[in-house]
Amino acid sequence: MLNLCDAKTNKQYVIEGFENLPTNILRRLCDLGLTKGQSVVVSSRSLLKKALLIQVRGYLLSLKADIAKGVKVK
Numbered sequence: 272m273l274n275l276c277d278a279k280t281n282k283q284y285v286i287e288g289f290e291n292l293p294t295n296i297l298r299r300l301c302d303l304g305l306t307k308g309q310s311v312v313v314s315s316r317s318l319l320k321k322a323l324l325i326q327v328r329g330y331l332l333s334l335k336a337d338i339a340k341g342v343k344v345k
Contacts, residue, residue, distance in 0.1 A: 275323060275339035278313045284344035285310050292341040304328040305342065 272287050286309050289297055304327050305311070312326040323334050334342075 272343045272345055275311070275313065275325065275334070275342045275344055276320075276336050278344055280313050280315060283310055283312050287343045287345045290341050290343055292338070296338060296341075300338075300342070303332060304330075305332075311344065 274290075275284075278284055286305060286307055288307055289300070292300070309327060314324045314326050314331060316323055321336050323336065323339050325332050325334060325339075
């Protein structure tokens with residue numbers, strides 16, 4: 272398994288789980304639609320690779336890289 276930071280752009284992945292995330296961040300991600308089994312696509316990255324733009328459930332969501340490292344995908 273790899274995390275969202277290591278995922279290639281414009282390729283579809285499925286969320287396998289979460290790792291090393293605080294409970295409040297994990298709850299917020301679930302509220303935003305990032306749940307286990309959900310498909311995501313990394314649309315783009317910032318120039319310094321400190322943020323990701325992902326597409327999940329039909330909308331675009333921006334995540335910081337340190338949070339995206341905790342989202343495991345396959």
